[in-house]
Amino acid sequence: MSILDKDPASAPEKERAAAVLARTPTGLLINGQWQKSSDGSTFKVENPATGEILTTVASATAADASAAMDAAAHAQESWARTPTRVRAEILRRAFDLVHERSEDLALLMTLEMGKPLAQAHGEVVYGGEFLRWFSEEAVRDYGRYAPVPEGNLRMVVTHKPVGPCLLITPWNFPLAMATRKVAPAIAAGCTMILKPAALTPLTANYFAQIMIDAGLPAGVLNVIPTDSAATVSEPIMSDPRLRKISFTGSTAVGKHLMKVAAENVLRTSMELGGNGPLLVFEDADLDKAVAGAMAAKMRNMGEACTAANRLLVHESIAEEFVARLAQQMSALTLGSGTDDRVDVGPLIDAKARDSVEQLVSDAVARGAEVVVGGRRGDGPGYFYEPTLLRNVPAEARVIGEEIFGPVAPVLTFSDEDEAVALANSTEYGLASYVFTEDFSRGLRIGDRIEFGLVGVNVGVISNAAAPFGGVKQSGLGREGGAEGIAEYTTTQYLGIEDPWRAA
Ligand code: NAD
Numbered sequence: 001m002s003i004l005d006k007d008p009a010s011a012p013e014k015e016r017a018a019a020v021l022a023r024t025p026t027g028l029l030i031n032g033q034w035q036k037s038s039d040g041s042t043f044k045v046e047n048p049a050t051g052e053i054l055t056t057v058a059s060a061t062a063a064d065a066s067a068a069m070d071a072a073a074h075a076q077e078s079w080a081r082t083p084t085r086v087r088a089e090i091l092r093r094a095f096d097l098v099h100e101r102s103e104d105l106a107l108l109m110t111l112e113m114g115k116p117l118a119q120a121h122g123e124v125v126y127g128g129e130f131l132r133w134f135s136e137e138a139v140r141d142y143g144r145y146a147p148v149p150e151g152n153l154r155m156v157v158t159h160k161p162v163g164p165c166l167l168i169t170p171w172n173f174p175l176a177m178a179t180r181k182v183a184p185a186i187a188a189g190c191t192m193i194l195k196p197a198a199l200t201p202l203t204a205n206y207f208a209q210i211m212i213d214a215g216l217p218a219g220v221l222n223v224i225p226t227d228s229a230a231t232v233s234e235p236i237m238s239d240p241r242l243r244k245i246s247f248t249g250s251t252a253v254g255k256h257l258m259k260v261a262a263e264n265v266l267r268t269s270m271e272l273g274g275n276g277p278l279l280v281f282e283d284a285d286l287d288k289a290v291a292g293a294m295a296a297k298m299r300n301m302g303e304a305c306t307a308a309n310r311l312l313v314h315e316s317i318a319e320e321f322v323a324r325l326a327q328q329m330s331a332l333t334l335g336s337g338t339d340d341r342v343d344v345g346p347l348i349d350a351k352a353r354d355s356v357e358q359l360v361s362d363a364v365a366r367g368a369e370v371v372v373g374g375r376r377g378d379g380p381g382y383f384y385e386p387t388l389l390r391n392v393p394a395e396a397r398v399i400g401e402e403i404f405g406p407v408a409p410v411l412t413f414s415d416e417d418e419a420v421a422l423a424n425s426t427e428y429g430l431a432s433y434v435f436t437e438d439f440s441r442g443l444r445i446g447d448r449i450e451f452g453l454v455g456v457n458v459g460v461i462s463n464a465a466a467p468f469g470g471v472k473q474s475g476l477g478r479e480g481g482a483e484g485i486a487e488y489t490t491t492q493y494l495g496i497e498d499p500w501r502a503a
Helices: 011-023 062-081 084-100 102-113 117-140 176-188 201-213 229-237 251-263 286-302 318-330 350-365 416-424 439-448 481-486
Strands: 028-030 033-035 042-046 053-058 144-147 153-161 165-168 192-195 221-223 244-248 267-271 276-280 308-314 369-372 387-390 407-413 431-435 453-456 489-497
Touching: 011 102, 028 062, 028 201, 053 201, 062 153, 062 192, 062 221, 062 229, 084 102, 084 117, 084 176, 084 201, 102 117, 102 201, 117 176, 117 481, 165 176, 165 229, 176 192, 176 201, 176 244, 176 481, 192 229, 201 221, 229 251, 244 251, 251 267, 276 286, 276 416, 286 308, 286 318, 286 407, 286 431, 308 318, 308 416, 318 369, 318 387, 318 407, 350 387, 350 407, 407 416, 416 439, 431 439, 439 453
Parallel strands: 165 192, 165 244, 192 221, 244 267, 276 308, 276 431, 308 407, 387 407, 431 453
Antiparallel strands: 028 033, 028 221, 042 053, 144 153, 153 489, 369 387
């Protein structure tokens, strides 16, 4: 496996990176103004491919969090009254601007998060689609009017914006995780405070400037990067004017925030961790299955909540499947995502790289065999080789825990019941994948598997038009689709004296 020079950027590429960073706001966005933090504090943003500091960003304090809450609360009433067509057109202009500025957005994501540029461009397309989809959904949120069965009342049922929201996003998809929350909140008429991950605040800030340029009024979207998440989330979540929290991140932090949210009975949407199975049956088309496994495992260096964590393969085809997957995994090139020859970038930080290394060591100590990879990169940057493991015992940590790295453990099964039992033997329930040429079996697995998302003969299924979300400890609620806007509305029933009674 080749590991390219960690910093192969040519002088013009370095200049381009410097120019994008110079165009990216590094402050807090509160009430339409970019500003410093109240105590002047900042934190550093690092390039995980090189360990270099890209820039510093203002670090919001509790006072800044309260100011953002004031701005969101103040803007709420007029924003809720703003016609849906106006809200829709702002989203549509933002969609166009995301595409006009796609080179900047993609490069920023590669610089601060590490994903290869081609995948960063893919995220611009995916993330942008939430702006277009919810611009279309904004004007289609219907209510109903009907007589009650007793005939004494008419009911008018309407959907109202839930109110000011706190949106907390992770670092692994810095644009899409923000647009997937911001776009439906705008469409529904909510104001919001976005707290991006400290590892990747630049993409969120750049996107917020796009929203301003698209015409979003001051106070509707406030952005408060910080390196001390609880310092800002606590005052906001205890403020009685907040109505909802939408969180994407780890299950541990999600559980904590659910407890805090209970105090004020906040609406919650939780997009949490995953431990996705990828099932390959004996009747599968192996070309499709290997391509699907590569996409579901290796995209984003495996740092995806939808990643295939466990490859479950029928024992009769396991040898051939492993041989073909090994051949494709060893052909991958590891290096800085700014180099267009690179397929696999660095992991987000040293902690993430060390955690992947420990999972592999644990599996090997328990008897797993390393077919491909199995080593960290040397030198600067947080690289770990694409790694294929077989003969992995079910009790290995790599089977039970979310890997969040380019490591693919293979287990075998002998029949459908065993495959389903293995797939469901996790507290998570986000993404799953099944490969079979038997259509009935594909549908049957859909019935039997406890996951919110099921890919049949495909390794990537996320789409702005489809409801995304998990069951069990992978979360509550759905993002995208028609369901996505409902997370940001509340239902009101007006009971009106029946007009025939009044006559
Ligand atoms: P994380 O839980 O550490 O952090 C997520 C966000 O929460 C960050 O913005 C962080 O600053 C913030 N945060 C952390 N502690 C907090 C606190 N006490 N109060 C308020 N905010 C706090 O997760 P991560 O490492 O950034 O992301 C990786 C995790 O996200 C993985 O588990 C992955 O599966 C999950 N994820 C889920 C989805 C999904 O849609 N289900 C999508 C992407 C990532």
